[in-house]
Amino acid sequence: MLGSFAVLRKQSLLGDAISHAALPGIAIAFLIIGVKDSNLFLLGALISGLIGTFWIRGITKNTHLKSDTALGLTLSLFFGFGMLLLTFIQKQPNASQAGLDTYLFGQAATLLIEDVWLIAIVAGISLLILLVFWKEFKILLFDEDYTKTLGFNTNFIDILITTFIVITIVLGLQTVGVILMSAMLLAPAAAARQWTNSLGVMVVLAAIFGAFSGVVGTGISTVVGNLSTGPVIVLVAASIVFISFIFSPKRGLLFREIRFRKNRNNIKMQKTLAFMYGIAKTHENISHPHTIKILNDFQGFSKRSLQELVDFNYVKINGQQWSMTQEGYEKAANLYDQQIKDTHE
């Protein structure tokens, strides 16, 4: 759901950076308290995730580094540090019970009922915030400079969005893990974008796709057994993206190709008609028959478009001769006007 915003901000790497940045937080939380307590882990993850994010913001605002560079830098720095701590922890005697490595790839099976509740509550709160600040989110995403001139505090809106993305990611860590989290954030949103041109629908669809991947992914991994849940969920989400890119009626590759072909045939047919019109016009009787051979000189001509013209009853064929019908004549005469109108509709 919140992934929609990340996708529209073209900050797709952000998810990656945040989830990687969360890792040292978990490790440090463990080092400090010394026992496994997933709530405190989450808190640690949240804090270091936020630090990482605002660090990125700081870098992009105050230096000339591109945001990609800043993201990449922060990502590897935090992740490296996190891995270092993790290795250190693994050497400790009480490491086995920590189960910290589940945070790398995630393990939905380790979720407790309280965790699920927490996720549900936070999801509810983000939904609420999203509804309340809908208008502000939308305008900021579309045109930040303009938003400023209207007197909105764009920093505040930005921080609000970012904070919720961070919280969402941190909660998702337990399920799908650090490495795959950003895929989980972005995949549903990217898929949803294919199906709709409305921001509202996009967000709802993304939420549905996300939930669907979660449920189906967990289902598959339980049934098949021995598969870790996280990667399966991400695979399901990825298939949705794949399907969306090919089959979506508006932006999908398949329908675009079909539409394009249809359109091209249509134009071919119209051009042929226009060409015939040019010939027919020279005779007093518009339905005066002409030989089909003349059409061969015309580039856009094909047997198929001729057949289509006959089907539309614009043209009649008699042996090797064709003649224009009244209907076809009028159609051709209006063709140009019609086209001008179409492109300006």
Add this chain to the structure above:
Amino acid sequence: MEQKYAVTVDDLTVAYNYKPVLWDIDLMIPESVLMCIVGPNGAGKSTLIKAILGIIKPIAGTVSIFGKPYEKQRSLVAYVPQKGSVDWDFPTTALDVVMMGTYGSLGWIKRPGQKEKKASLEALEKVGMLPFKNRQISQLSGGQQQRIFLARALVQNAAIYFMDEPFQGVDATTEKAIINILKELRKAGKTVIVVHHDLQTVPEYFDWVTFLNVKKIATGPVKDIFNDDNLTKTYGINYKVSVQE
């Protein structure tokens, strides 16, 4: 008699890196003029507008609107950004973009209602884009997108309009239509400030002009100061004069 100024800029200096892009700009724009800002690419025209509107923080200088600090007068000012500054693939419709013009007066959280919708439809009508109201913005031509931006500013019902190259990539008919709207605005007592590139049309379209190239070269009525001397100073061979401290 003391003249009333719509916009007063004092000692404005802006830098992105080390080199100042705008140097010590003083500018007084009288109320109810249709003014263009001219200058070569990179002269700082867009930057000037952005600095006036607080989008960019200047290094020094103040801006006041009708004698009061800009921050207190935001609702009197509307902005038409350069068209290329946003992502037109954003999932929304023409009407929706125009409605954004009402967000400022709505303030936080409140949603636009019937009144805002009606005003937006009227603005769309004015720029001749009503038939496209439900069109996806990605499926509009460049000139149509430009008109949507204009409509969004019209909805703000401001006293001062800043427009960054509103004629960029529009055809002759649209250009005439837009300039007529701007002239109407001025007739209604509004102040309109436009970044403009086509020097040929300056005398026909505008009554006030500012020459800008890092420094302000000149500002005043078109009939008095729009001459070769100022044009050479602004566009001449040695227009890249380095800024002296």
